[in-house]
Amino acid sequence: MLLTVLFAALGLFHPPAAIKAASTAKVYTVSTTEDIFNNTPKGLKLQDFVSTPEYYKNTKTGATEAFKSSDKLYKVGDTTNPYHNKADIIQLLSANSSQSSQIGSFWGNVKGTKDDPTYNFFDLTKSQEISAWIYNGNDDSKATDGFAFVLQNDNDGEQAISRSNGMPAGGQTLGVWGGGDIDPQTSLTSDYGGIKNSIAIEMDRYLNQTPGSISYTKNNYLDFDDFSSTGFVRNQLKEKHMAMGYPGESSTYKEAGNYSTGLILNRVNHYYYYMGHRGPVQNRIPMAGYEANEPAANETKTDPIKAWRHIKINYTPPASGSTTAKLTFAINDKFADGTIKPLTQRDKKTYDIDISKLNASKTNKVRWGFTAATGSPESNKQDVAMIIEKMPAVLDIKKQTTLHDDTKDIGSSYDDETQTTSKVITASDGDDLTFTYDLTYDGGLTASGDIKTTIALPENVNYSGDSAGNIGKITYKSASGTTTTKDINKSEITDVDITIPGATSTDPSTTKRVPGLIVSIPSLAKIGDNARVELKGQAQAPASDKLQTTSVDSAHTSFESEYFSNDTMSPEFKIDNEKLQISTTDEMNQELKGDDTAKFNLQASYLRGSKFDGEDMIAKAAVYDADGNSIKVDGLQTVSIAKDQTTGNVSFDYPLSDLTPNQTYTFKVTLSDSSSRISNTLTYTIKVADQKQLVLTRSTYKDYFLTERDSNNLTLGFDITYDDKSDVNPDEVTRYIQIDDQTPTSASAGPGTTQPIISQGFKIDLPKLSYGVHTAKIYANDGKRESNVLNYKFKVIDKGLVLEPEKDTIDVTNNEAVKLNWNVKYSSEVDNLEDGQVAPEYIRRKTLQLKTEEDADFKDIALSSININAINVDSNNNFSITLNPIGFGSQKADEDLDVLKAGRNELRFSVSNGGYTSETKTIVINVPKLKPQIDLPTSEIYFNKLSDPLRFNFDFSYPEDDTYTTKQSRTKMKLALDNGENVTLLHQKSNYNDYNVLPLTVALMPSSIEASADNREIKGNLVVTDVYERVGSNADDVQLFI
Known part of the structure; x- marks a missing residue:
């Protein structure tokens, strides 16, 4: 239902203004609770992050439903929710309640145990921030008693509330202090009724300074302002106020007096108490009603969203070894769209708090929350509701907004806690500017979700973009180290709404459409996740022929996701439209020696006729190589122009000795004055010659x-x-x-x-x-x-020499040494030769290895037919090597000797001339496994006498191959006697011819077989062996007679 009222522009927020004349009165419609709940600022989804008691217990009687809480939750999307709110609402007090005294509270939902709390707690060791929107009724003149922000470690947990004699008490207690009703006790007790182990900042709408009222049943004296103990303020309370205290400590309260009721015989004494307020005290704070005294001139109804007031609490932990922390409470610090209000329209105080009062040193974790109450004699019933914007344990995202003048290399930042610009820089017209908006995930119970970021672009900046039209980028750096980047194009610029504050707190704000951006930042989920929005432009002073400095106000940026809702402002700055300009009569293209010094002669003046102040100026030469890379050897020199001159000449030098000779460099010369104005750039090209090469x-x-x-x-x-x-x-x-x-x-x-x-x-x-x-x-x-x-x-x-054998395979047909013929020449790839002749003195063996059937691997061998230093090569590049049988000539029949044996023999051979090598070639030499045979004419051999040698003849052959030949010198024979002796038989006649069947004559002395007159008959076997150690068939049972 809409209420039509007649307002006469009363002062609802600060000291009341005079009532306007009747002729200026304005009739307009006041928004209903439904209007206000349907039009909410942005806030978080509550999920199970907070707890709201339905009933409060009586701690003396134990009754669990002693007092009905005024709490109600209206969650977005809840089918039982009668409103169309865009953010979850916690209603603490109700204008339509039938209860004369109301109490409401909610707390961060703490799980676990008292000794090990978890979930949505308040960590006393870390910086914390809590922010919310509060609706405190639509009429500041008819408000409730007030509300309080509370940190508590009470054993009652979420049941912690103000009590009197065990019963929950509202009214002046605000739900947190003791002293709700008239106390029949004559002195204070430790259970006076305040929330124990707590610290509270109250937002108190009324001064409760009446000892008793309503037939002396209510204590209404807590705000009696005469507490003189150390740490408390005195005579400072002026109507509605903000103050701090420790509700659970009996020292917070003092007996003020008593009075009696009833007849003499039934007289009852009543005692009332007042409370010490800790400073600093902030008075006359606007807590209820609308943003201004009345709607703007073009409005006929109060704007419901302007009934929501912003509060922010910042906590700074104690220094090491101390228990004194700081708690800053701000109210009315920004408009409903998030735009920060001017300093003159905010209320804010910082309190030193002693966290030892919380008795939480074991865990350093306590509950945080809000309480609200009404019911004192002067209070009213109003709807009190809150929308939570930030809860640190749920989601803690640090934000920082900066401005950097890239031309002057100076910058500033916006301090979100103080809501001020750290340093107001002055940019010159045309300076390159960079605005950055940083968000960093610092912990929490949930991820942020994708963050809709609405940026009002700071004014007086030209966002023309680069060659592709890009004016910035979004950079996302995950905690794991991955980085993604998305460009922002000037085509994305769109109109966004901003709030323009009224001239005073009683003047309505207005809305303005300005150029801006709406971009999406990916969800931040892990500690260290960072997102940065970076925008670039050029300072653009308003067109004017006159010298002027333009102030550019902070511009609002909002962040909004399911679990993160916050705002920031860009740093304010100034733009100076004066321009420093330089010119020169120097030759712009020069060639100088490396030991010379470049000289730059400049004429300087200001575009709009300003006079020089006589202060030092900086002449700079930025140096770049031929590829445009800065060599980072900038020349900087201090120069000056006399004070009050409008033009002046300056010069400075740049030694070239550190530059690379025979290179051409670009020198970009500028001049900057004491106000950091930077001139236009003069570009010189200088070639540095060298003194030596x-x-x-x-x-x-x-x-x-x-x-x-x-x-x-x-x-x-x-x-x-x-x-x-x-x-x-x-x-x-x-x-x-x-x-x-x-x-x-x-x-x-x-x-x-x-x-x-x-x-x-x-x-x-x-x-x-x-x-x-x-x-x-x-x-x-x-x-x-x-x-x-x-x-x-x-x-x-690959190979510079080509080695070719005459044959790849040789089949041996006699018992002579095996000759291998080779040819060596240069590869066709060798193209730097005058002729193809291989110089014989340079050819050396590189690899020479042999493997017989008895060998597992190849073995190095050394042959007398190959000189280790040089191989004899004929005019046709041919040469040969020979390999002997194992028993050839004087060689011993040693089975480990690396020479030819019966069966398959493989020879690996390669050569080198010191620079080039050949491939390794393998030749197979097959020695047949033949069995030699001897044929004797008779098996009985007679000696004529003991003193004469015995000569006898026989034939030697290879029956298995009648083409295989041998010589006399290639056979070895012995006589194996029955007595075990072996006697070598010597060839009697020399014969150097090859035979298929070799006739042999051998001689034997009788003495060699120990023949004598007594031993005239000797028996034995005749055995033959060739150079390949092939053993022949034996002539068995040879008998020798003498």
């Missing part, structure tokens, strides 16, 4: 090399000198090599001794390169100058 020369005359990749043996050598023959310090020289189009690599030429010539080299990592021709560029730099470039070519090949 750094020179590289090859260590050899060659600039083309050919190398095998597997050799990994290519070093490009060079010498480093100066052309003036001065000493080179290797520690100052860096040498570079670039292979093909790869990125150059570098290495220091040091450490070493300073001398005129430094020899260096780069070893090429050949295995990493492909086959074919490559290029290399080698150069050096001594920090000031670059050398000439040495260009090389080199070819990477």
Whole structure:
């Protein structure tokens, strides 16, 4: 139901203003509770983050439903909710309640135990912030008793409330203090009725200074302002006020007096008490009603959202070793859209609090919450409701807003706690500006959810954007280290609403549409998650021919998500439209020597005719190399122009000795004055010539090399000198090599001794390169100058020599040494030769290994037919090597000797000429496994006499292969006697021919077989063996007779 009223512009917030004349009275409609609850500022979803008692118990009788709480919850989306509120509402008091005295309270929902509290508690060791919106009734002249913010560690937990003799008490107690009713006791007790182990800041609407009222049944004296004890204020309370105290301490209260009721025989004494208020006290605070005395001129109804008032509590923990913390309470600090109010329209106080009063040193965790009450004689019934904006244990997001003048490299920030700009900077017209809005997750029970961020763009800034039209970006850095970035384009600029404060607190605010941005910040969920919105523009002073400074107000930004709702302002700043300008008659393109000094001669003046103040000015030359990279050797010099001059000449120098010779540099010259104005830029191009040159020369005359990749043996050598023959310090020289189009690599030429010539080299990592021709560029730099470039070519090949055997497989057909014929030549890849002849004196064996059937692996061998230092090569590049059978010539029949044996023999062979190598070739030499045989004419052999040798003949052959030949010298025979002796038989006749069937004659002395007159008949076996240790068939049962 709408109420139509006649208001005469009464002062509802600060000292009452005079009533306006009847002719200025304005008729308008006052919003109902339904209007106000349907139009809420932004707030958090409450979930189970708070607890609201339905009833309060009587602590003396134990009755659990002794007093009905006024609490009601109206959650968004709740089907039982009669309102269409956009944020969850906690109603503490009701205008329609039938109770004459009301109490309401809610607390952060603390779980766990008293010794180990969890969930939505208040941590006394950390900085905390709690903020909320409160609706305290629509008429400040007919308000409730008030409300209080409370920190408490009462054993009653969420049942903690003001009591009198155990019964919950409202009225002047505000739900937290003791002294609700007239007390029949003559002195204070420890259970006077305040919430125990607590600290409270009260927002008290009335001065309760009447000892008793309503037939002396109510104590209405708590605000008697005459408490003179240490720590309390005296004679400071002026009507509605803010103050602090410790509700649970009996020392907070003092007996003021007593009075009697009843007839003489039945007289009853009543005692009343007053309370000490701790300062500083803030008086005449607007707690109820609307933002201004009456709606704006074009409005016929109060704006319901302007009935919501913002409160913010900031807690600063004690210093180490102290129990004194700070608690700051602010009310009316911002408008309903979040725009910060001017300082003159806010109420705020900071209190020193002793947290030892909470008796929570074991856990440092207590409950936080609000209480409200009404029912004292002067109070009224009004709706009191709250919307929670921030609860630190639920979600703690730190925010910071900054402004940086990129041109002047100065900045400022907005302090959200003091709601002021740290330093108001003055930008010059055209300065580059960067605004940043930072959010960092610092803990909590939940993630924020995606944050809708509405930014009113600060005025007098040109947001033209870069070449792509981008005016900023959103950077999200997760706690895990990942970073994502999204550009903000100027096309996203849209109109947003901002609140313009009235001239005074009694004047209505107005709404204005301004350019802004609405962007989405990803959800912050883990400690350390950070999101930054960065906007860039240029300071733009209003057009004017006159000198002026423009003040740019802070612009509002709001953040809104399911569990995070907050606001900030951009730092305010100023724009100076005066411009410092410079010109020069210098030559803008110059060539100077490295030991010269560049001189810059400037003429300076102000665009709008300002006079110079005579203070120091800074001349700067920013230096850039040919690629536009700053070399960070800026030249800075102090200069000045006489005071009161409108023009002046200045000059400054820049030594070129630290710059690299033979390079061209860009010098960007500016001048800045004592007000940090920066002039236009003059651009000089200066080539720095050199006094001497750094020179590289090859260590050899060659600039083309050919190398095998597997050799990994290519070093490009060079010498480093100066052309003036001065000493080179290797520690100052860096040498570079670039292979093909790869990125150059570098290495220091040091450490070493300073001398005129430094020899260096780069070893090429050949295995990493492909086959074919490559290029290399080698150069050096001594920090000031670059050398000439040495260009090389080199070819990477597989093998430089080609080794070919005449045969890959040789089948042995006799018992002679095996001759292997070879040819060696240069590979076709070797293209740096005058002719293809292989110089014989340079050919050496590289690999020579043999493996017989008896060997598991190849073994190195040494042959007399191969010189270890050089292989004899004929004019056609041919040469040969020979391999002997195991029993050849004077060689011993040793099974470990690495020479040819019967069966399969494999020879691995490769050569080298010191620079190139061949592939390893393998030749198979097959020695047949034949069994030699001897044929005797008779098995009985006779000696004529003991003194003469016995000669006898027989045939030697290989029956298995009648083509296989042998010589006499390639056979060995012995006589194995029955007595166990072995006698070697000697060839009697020399025969050097090859035979398929070899006729042999051998001689035997009788004495060698121990023959005698008494031993004339000797028996034995005749055994034959060839050079391959192939044992023949035996002539058994040979009998010798003498």
